[in-house]
Amino acid sequence: MSADRIIQVERDILGKNNKLADNNRKRFRADDVLAFNLVSSPGAGKTSLLVRAVSDLKDSFPIGVIEGDQQTSNDAERIRATGAPAIQVNTGKGCHLDAAMVGEAYERLPWLNGGVLFIENVGNLVCPAAFDLGEACKIVVFSTTEGEDKPLKYPDMFAVSALMLINKIDLAPVLDFDLARTIEYARRVNPKIEVLTVSARTGEGLAAFYSWIRKQAAKMRTASADAVPG
Amino acid sequence: MSADRIIQVERDILGKNNKLADNNRKRFRADDVLAFNLVSSPGAGKTSLLVRAVSDLKDSFPIGVIEGDQQTSNDAERIRATGAPAIQVNTGKGCHLDAAMVGEAYERLPWLNGGVLFIENVGNLVCPAAFDLGEACKIVVFSTTEGEDKPLKYPDMFAVSALMLINKIDLAPVLDFDLARTIEYARRVNPKIEVLTVSARTGEGLAAFYSWIRKQAAKMRTASADAVPG
Numbered sequence: 336m337s338a339d340r341i342i343q344v345e346r347d348i349l350g351k352n353n354k355l356a357d358n359n360r361k362r363f364r365a366d367d368v369l370a371f372n373l374v375s376s377p378g379a380g381k382t383s384l385l386v387r388a389v390s391d392l393k394d395s396f397p398i399g400v401i402e403g404d405q406q407t408s409n410d411a412e413r414i415r416a417t418g419a420p421a422i423q424v425n426t427g428k429g430c431h432l433d434a435a436m437v438g439e440a441y442e443r444l445p446w447l448n449g450g451v452l453f454i455e456n457v458g459n460l461v462c463p464a465a466f467d468l469g470e471a472c473k474i475v476v477f478s479t480t481e482g483e484d485k486p487l488k489y490p491d492m493f494a495v496s497a498l499m500l501i502n503k504i505d506l507a508p509v510l511d512f513d514l515a516r517t518i519e520y521a522r523r524v525n526p527k528i529e530v531l532t533v534s535a536r537t538g539e540g541l542a543a544f545y546s547w548i549r550k551q552a553a554k555m556r557t558a559s560a561d562a563v564p565g
Numbered sequence: 566m567s568a569d570r571i572i573q574v575e576r577d578i579l580g581k582n583n584k585l586a587d588n589n590r591k592r593f594r595a596d597d598v599l600a601f602n603l604v605s606s607p608g609a610g611k612t613s614l615l616v617r618a619v620s621d622l623k624d625s626f627p628i629g630v631i632e633g634d635q636q637t638s639n640d641a642e643r644i645r646a647t648g649a650p651a652i653q654v655n656t657g658k659g660c661h662l663d664a665a666m667v668g669e670a671y672e673r674l675p676w677l678n679g680g681v682l683f684i685e686n687v688g689n690l691v692c693p694a695a696f697d698l699g700e701a702c703k704i705v706v707f708s709t710t711e712g713e714d715k716p717l718k719y720p721d722m723f724a725v726s727a728l729m730l731i732n733k734i735d736l737a738p739v740l741d742f743d744l745a746r747t748i749e750y751a752r753r754v755n756p757k758i759e760v761l762t763v764s765a766r767t768g769e770g771l772a773a774f775y776s777w778i779r780k781q782a783a784k785m786r787t788a789s790a791d792a793v794p795g
Contacts, residue, residue: 344574377606377690377719378711404718405691428721430660430691458719460607461635461660461689480710480733481608488634489607489688491658503710509739 352466355434359441359469363452364559369552370452372470374492376485377458379478380502382410383535385453389419392545396552397450401440403432403457410455420444431463432456438469451548460489471555472497477521479503479512486521493521498529500544505534582696585664589671589699593682594789599782600682602700604722606715607688609708610732612640613765615683619649622775627680631670633662633687640685650674661693662686668699681778690719701785702727707751709733709742716751723751728759730774735764 363370373381382402389398400421402410411423422440424432437454444452454470456463464473475496477485480503486493493499499521507514518530531547533540593600603611612632619628630651632640641653652670654662667684674682684700686693694703705726707715710733716723723729729751737744748760761777763770 341574341578344571348571376608376688377715378708406720407714407717409714409718428695430689457691458606459660459689459691461687462692465658478608478710480708480736484637484639485607487637488639490636506710506736506739509736 352434356467356469359438367449368447370470372454372468372473374456374463375476379476380535381455381476390417393419397447399444399447399452401454460492464491474498476500479507483513483517490524494525501532504532505537582664586697586699589668597679598677598682600700602684602698602703604686604693605706609706610765611685611706620647623649627677629674629677629682631684690722694721704728706730709737713743713747720754724755731762734762735767
């Protein structure tokens with residue numbers, strides 16, 4: 336088959352996804368829900384971070400989670416153990432969540448009015464970068480064990496993310512991990528990316544992450560208020 | 566666009582790739598070259614392992630390396646620093662190497678007659694599973710920092726790999742890493758998968774990996790001798 340035909344098919348798929356992502360975004364806005372799309376390599380610690388964040392924040396505002404994995408419902412079960420609702424999506428051969436999957440899963444969550452939706456994508460630093468799910472922004476979770484060069488080697492993902500959470504910071508002393516260099520590389524592909532260091536294991540840095548979430552919520556509500564004259 | 570059309574396009578792409586992979590396989594066999602396709606998450610340590618393996622083995626037989634990354638030629642440069650030839654392939658938006666890329670890169674390497682070709686795929690536990698490059702077998706590099714559940718969550722990759730190299734075994738004591746459970750999960754999706762524990766940093770376990778490579782070479786040569794009556 337021709338390269339032109341492949342490119343056309345890719346455009347069709349992305350075009351269809353973008354329409355559904357816009358629908359999701361409108362739905363989230365109507366429900367006053369702040370949605371984050373968490374992306375990372377496999378094993379960077381997205382689920383462990385979410386388990387802690389959901390436990391710490393669920394008494395402050397409604398929280399729902401959509402979990403994406405090729406197989407298993409382990410992650411949704413880990414979230415549900417905190418008492419928060421979680422829907423598992425299995426992508427099978429698929430390497431990323433798409434807007435249709437998220438739209439369907441969102442229907443099955445309770446009403447999150449005034450709250451936060453965390454979407455945990457399939458662990459993959461390539462494909463999820465291209466698919467808008469209707470989120471307010473992407474958060475890339477990067478762990479200290481992965482090596483400083485990853486933002487340069489997988490630039491698309493760092494270019495489309497608003498925040499880089501550098502996880503497993505408690506392991507930095509036993510690794511040869513260079514924090515300053517990692518941040519420098521990430522800012523080379525995305526000068527505006529915000530950076531926080533955290534440890535899902537020890538809890539270090541999580542308070543700053545929660546402040547960041549509250550700041551995003553305030554921004555969203557200000558923008559909505561501006562859009563609707565009183 | 567219809568789901569049927571997407572499936573047909575996927576079949577066309579995989580069918581074309583399989584033909585080119587067969588060509589590569591014939592070419593490797595004609596050159597008496599043993600080819601391995603190394604797959605993993607980003608940051609599992611494929612390049613660090615290769616740098617050590619190439620340094621330790623390059624005086625025993627010819628070695629060439631094909632390096633796949635979305636961006637940068639850092640990895641090929643790291644391999645070349647050992648004195649072995651390496652070709653970098655940048656996949657751009659692509660999430661895996663394909664047989665055409667490998668066939669073209671192989672042309673640019675010196676003749677590896679009687680030696681080994683290491684193909685380091687893009688760090689991604691999903692997409693490279695579906696693409697045959699003409700290799701003798703896939704080796705999945707899995708690091709102790711990624712968590713025991715990855716073989717269940719990304720089963721395709723572990724199902725198609727002949728060997729699982731569990732890397733960063735030197736970090737196991739500082740993590741809550743359960744080796745037995747990891748192996749049990751990997752064998753649940755692939756009962757035949759072989760397992761070796763290694764550390765690219767300390768060198769632990771590498772001698773056993775080199776023995777495994779020599780065993781594969783002996784097997785390949787026995788099979789070739791059987792195929793050509795003397």
